[in-house]
Amino acid sequence: MAFHFRFLKVPVSIDLSYWIFLLLVMGGIGGPYIESLLWSTVFTMSILIHEYGHALVALFFRAEPMIVLQAFGGRTFFNEAQTTAKQKFLITLAGPVFQGLLALTGYLLLQFNIFNSYVLNHFLFVTTYINSRWLLLNLIPIAPLDGGWLVRYILEKKFGRKGYLASIIIGLTAAAIAIPCFYFQGYHWFFIMQLFICGWHYCKLWQKEQE
Numbered sequence: 001m002a003f004h005f006r007f008l009k010v011p012v013s014i015d016l017s018y019w020i021f022l023l024l025v026m027g028g029i030g031g032p033y034i035e036s037l038l039w040s041t042v043f044t045m046s047i048l049i050h051e052y053g054h055a056l057v058a059l060f061f062r063a064e065p066m067i068v069l070q071a072f073g074g075r076t077f078f079n080e081a082q083t084t085a086k087q088k089f090l091i092t093l094a095g096p097v098f099q100g101l102l103a104l105t106g107y108l109l110l111q112f113n114i115f116n117s118y119v120l121n122h123f124l125f126v127t128t129y130i131n132s133r134w135l136l137l138n139l140i141p142i143a144p145l146d147g148g149w150l151v152r153y154i155l156e157k158k159f160g161r162k163g164y165l166a167s168i169i170i171g172l173t174a175a176a177i178a179i180p181c182f183y184f185q186g187y188h189w190f191f192i193m194q195l196f197i198c199g200w201h202y203c204k205l206w207q208k209e210q211e
Contacts, residue, residue, distance in 0.1 A: 002014060002015045002016065008052070008056065008059075009059060010052065010055045010056070010059060010065055010066070010067060011066045011067070012048070012066075012067045012068075012069070013066070013067070013068045013069070014068075014069040015068065015069060015070040015071075017070050017071040018069040018070050018071060020071065021070075021071040021072060022040055022043065022044070025043070025190050038122070038123065038126060039126060039130075042123065042126045042127050042130055043130060044069075045127075046099065046102065046127070046130050046131050046134065047069060047073055047074045048067070048069070048074070049098050049099065049102050050074065050095045050096075050098055050099045050134075050138075051067045051069075051074045051075070051076045051095065052067070052098065053094040053095040053096070053097060053098030053099065054076035054078075054091050054092065054094055054095045055067055055076045055078070056094070057090055057091045057094040058076065058078040058083075058091045061082075061083055061087045061090075061091070062082070063078040063079045063080070063082055063083050063087070063091070064078060064079045065077065065078040066078070072190075072193070072194060072197070073194075076091075076095075078091065085153060085156075085157060088149075088153065089150065089153045089154075092146050092149045092150055092153070093146070093150060095138070095146050096135060096138055096139055096146050096147075099131050099134065099135050099138070100131075100135050102127065102131050103127070103128050103131035103132040103135055106124045106125070106127040106128035106131070107128045107132075109124050110124045110125060110128065133187065133191070134191075137178075137182070137187075137191050137194065137195070140174050140175075140178050140195070140198075141167070141170050141171060141174050142170075142171035142172075142174045142175050142178075142195075142198045142199065142202060143167075143171065143198065143201070143202075144198065144201065145194070145198055148167070148171055148198070151167050151170060151171075152164065152167040155167045165209060168202055168205050168206050168209065169206075171198070171199075171202040172199065172202050172203070172206065175195055175196075175198055175199030175202065176199070178195055179192060179195045179196065179199065182195065
């Protein structure tokens, strides 16, 4: 069961598993109901803006994008067979760029104190907080995070198969360093879990290459 809509010519599907996941993530925040609702709204908005970064560039390349929100976040699907390696790189890069711009916008609006409203300023604070931390996580060079795909595209293009193997080693190293760092920095368990999943994925890739 999923909720479907279309915006800016891009179809979006929000799976039931996303809402269950959102309840689990926001349940760990605690606090008043209104506070949880605010964080949930910003969290969902941030995912959609990030994925629309991917999707709008894919749409520009006529790659027929579709956004799916499910447990552990979102994903943009597009017709990879009709896109070049350079186009895939730009599509991947667009997500972090959109998210970075969102975090920067929230930060600048807070710094200039444009809104004389506690609610709006708190909304901007939550927006900046979530997106700046998420951007840092997402640029770690380990797939399926965007940073991992970007590093893989660059290394494969320059060094071929050796570049691909190097991207796996870089990803495993990044996961081993990032997991304890993020844990001691107090990141939410959602971000730590994503890193564990990514690290496990890379372990499987490395095992496959050794067979």
